[in-house]
Amino acid sequence: MNNEQSLIYNQLFEIKGGNFIDAGSASVNVKKTLKLIGIPSEIIYRVSICCYEAEMNIIMYAYRATLDFSITPDKIVLKFNDEGPGIKDIELAMKEGYSTATSEMREMGFGAGMGLPNIKMNSDEFYIESEENKGTNLFIGIFIDRKTDNHDKSEEIA
Amino acid sequence: MKIKELVEKYSLKELTKIYQPEREISGGYSGDLLSDVIANAKKDNIWITMQTHLNIVAVATLKEIAVIVIVMNKEVPPETLKKAEEEQITILKTELTSFQISGKTYPEIL
Numbered sequence: 001m002n003n004e005q006s007l008i009y010n011q012l013f014e015i016k017g018g019n020f021i022d023a024g025s026a027s028v029n030v031k032k033t034l035k036l037i038g039i040p041s042e043i044i045y046r047v048s049i050c051c052y053e054a055e056m057n058i059i060m061y062a063y064r065a066t067l068d069f070s071i072t073p074d075k076i077v078l079k080f081n082d083e084g085p086g087i088k089d090i091e092l093a094m095k096e097g098y099s100t101a102t103s104e105m106r107e108m109g110f111g112a113g114m115g116l117p118n119i120k121m122n123s124d125e126f127y128i129e130s131e132e133n134k135g136t137n138l139f140i141g142i143f144i145d146r147k148t149d150n151h152d153k154s155e156e157i158a
Numbered sequence: 159m160k161i162k163e164l165v166e167k168y169s170l171k172e173l174t175k176i177y178q179p180e181r182e183i184s185g186g187y188s189g190d191l192l193s194d195v196i197a198n199a200k201k202d203n204i205w206i207t208m209q210t211h212l213n214i215v216a217v218a219t220l221k222e223i224a225v226i227v228i229v230m231n232k233e234v235p236p237e238t239l240k241k242a243e244e245e246q247i248t249i250l251k252t253e254l255t256s257f258q259i260s261g262k263t264y265p266e267i268l
Contacts, residue, residue: 020212053193110192112192113193
């Protein structure tokens with residue numbers, strides 16, 4: 001992890017579970033900041049996908065969460081820490097198409113079972129840890145100098 | 159094809175203002191699953207969907223979608239239109255199905 005001195009930008013967002021009205025607003029803010037700073041658009045593209053999927057997971061399943069968004073010279077980091085039901089089986093949740101979404105969520109266009117797989121595919125570093133009835137922590141890192149290659153990703157299941 | 163030309167040619171109903179009438183539409187995506195659209199739609203696309211929930215605005219903003227076209231004359235909730243106006247996203251409507259409007263616009267927008 002980068003030390004504080006190398007931070008270019010840091011912002012903390014609070015995300016409320018069930019708040020579909022503001023859903024996606026943290027992601028839109030993150031995107032606007034990256035654009036202002038002049039981050040290349042292909043990087044912004046990948047950050048946006050990761051951020052939106054993680055934010056929507058919180059809106060749908062968690063009670064509350066924080067998003068710690070930071071930019072260093074090398075990478076963009078999104079750290080989501082939520083209080084919520086947690087994920088019972090992370091391996092299963094990582095499978096494309098697997099979803100525990102309710103029919104209401106599906107009617108709104110969610111629950112494709114693509115959220116976590118989309119994040120993994122679009123990030124360079126991806127760590128997830130979850131405890132049932134407690135919450136989920138997600139670490140997403142995207143390197144600024146890399147473009148679209150997705151190899152060399154690490155995943156750690158705690 | 160420009161947004162204003164799309165509106166005229168296919169008699170699309172304007173649910174919001176047309177924010178960038180001169181903006182060139184490049185390619186498109188038809189889909190109702192937001193994760194699918196967020197993963198696969200591209201900048202400057204036309205997005206054809208039957209989804210009307212206000213989250214379509216966040217998806218369109220994040221992906222820099224040129225215009226959203228709602229199919230089958232589906233009612234769009236006022237909160238979606240309000241959000242679209244805040245983010246300056248143009249939302250249009252047609253009585254056609256996704257298949258029909260995708261097919262009609264495909265040769266000109268691809």
